[in-house]
Amino acid sequence: MTRSEERLAMGVVRWTGRETKTLRLAHRMTVRAFAVRIGVSDRIVSKWEKGGLDVVPRQGTQAALDTLLSVAGTEVQERFATLITEEAASGDDARTETLLAADAHRHQRHPVDGKLMALVEEGMYLAGTGGETVWLPAFWIDVFPTTNAGYARYLRATGQAPPRHWGSDGRCPDSVFDHPVVWVTWHEATAYAGWARKSLPSSRQWEKAARGPRGNPYPWGDSATAAKCNVRESGIGHTTPVSRYRSGVSPLGVFDLCGNVWEWCATESGPGRYELKGSAFTSPFALAAPASFNDASSTMQDDDTGFRCVTSAESLPPRRLTGGRIRDLSANGT
Incomplete structure (x- = not known):
């Protein structure tokens, strides 16, 4: 539960x-x-x-x-x-402390966009359909895809244009504030990441966050179960709140790594093309495995494509629990 x-x-x-x-x-x-x-x-x-x-x-x-x-x-x-x-x-x-205290060193809020991030520790994982052994340094990844509400904060700070599905007034509809933002190009996703002092994940970072250090075929394990994510077989036909599929969470506590929306990665697959991960509500479950390959033009935007961000392990200060509360520690110890 x-x-x-x-x-x-x-x-x-x-x-x-x-x-x-x-x-x-x-x-x-x-x-x-x-x-x-x-x-x-x-x-x-x-x-x-x-x-x-x-x-x-x-x-x-x-x-x-x-x-x-x-x-x-x-x-x-x-x-x-x-x-x-x-x-x-x-x-x-203050209740943030209670929510995060159980696993304080693995989850933190980012200081710019306030999003909860999960730590992916350095080490090996099994990558790709062939189970290749790959080592990656530690990094932090957003627990949830960037939501419409989160993107709205970015737009208020930067004055950039809203996505097309927000309507003529340029405001985020209340009905989708906790759904992943869509209709964003790779360039727009990259611009958000730059504003937040983050970056888009490489395809291997994204895959490791989804599969965990053991290289599970799916975030939740070995079973090919479409009911654990929002894909075409679910019959929903639109995006869903980013925290809806709790049974589909990855070993590192990251949500929506299968289904809901395709997510832009930083990995270039060809001139002007970049990898996408995760499948979407419009796509079959067969494409949802984190090892699967997909890509698109950097200028593509669609109702089933969004993103999440990563940052280096060094960019967030370590934390420790002192006196029942979590204390943030900067590099100089203050």
């Missing part, structure tokens, strides 16, 4: 303005509609959300919120769990 699933199984221990807002977003309700549902004024809901972790609703309201979550459909509950987990992993929230 994942942390998100455990949280739903136990219920929310204490509702604050942060959880209340998250539940409203999971239901995709306006402030007014949400207020009506739980029997308070919209002014009160706005006050809670503005107060965040410092506001705790009354006990009667806490019970109403418990009920609203418990009777919600599976889709809403999963969305709530995903949002809670991602907020803790990427926000300036």
Whole structure:
């Protein structure tokens, strides 16, 4: 059971303005509609959300919120769990320490784009369809593909043009904020990576993150199971939230390395062409194995192509647990 699933199984221990807002977003309700549902004024809901972790609703309201979550459909509950987990992993929230403390040296937030990254340690792995032994130095890789919400932060910082599926107003639709961004060329993905002081992964970095040091055929192991990812056989027909397929996570805790969207790599396969990894909701499961080869023109953009980033092991400071909290250590020890 994942942390998100455990949280739903136990219920929310204490509702604050942060959880209340998250539940409203999971239901995709306006402030007014949400207020009506739980029997308070919209002014009160706005006050809670503005107060965040410092506001705790009354006990009667806490019970109403418990009920609203418990009777919600599976889709809403999963969305709530995903949002809670991602907020803790990427926000300036003290609960980040709890989320990451169990494996502090293997997961960190990047200081520029705030994305959770997993450490891929140096060493050998079995690469390609022939199981070639390859050594790679250590690196960090994004746990999730770059989402529409993450790409929106980049656009606000740089003023670059939004992807075509965001509509005429250039805003990210609420319905896909936690889906991988698509309709980006290799050049646009590379520009994001440069802004974040990262890079696109080489095809071998990507493959090692997906297969682990033992070279599993798939992130989850040996079984060719299409149900563990969003591919054509799934019949979904569109992108899904990046943390949906928890049973398909890699040995290093990295999500969506099979299915959902093809991901750009830094490895050039020919003049103006670059490798793609992972398959997508439009492609058959047969192409999802991390050892599989695919490539495209650097100017190609499509509704099934996105990216994630990597950075060198040295670019993020080591961390240690002191006094029950994680402390970041820079090169000079401060």
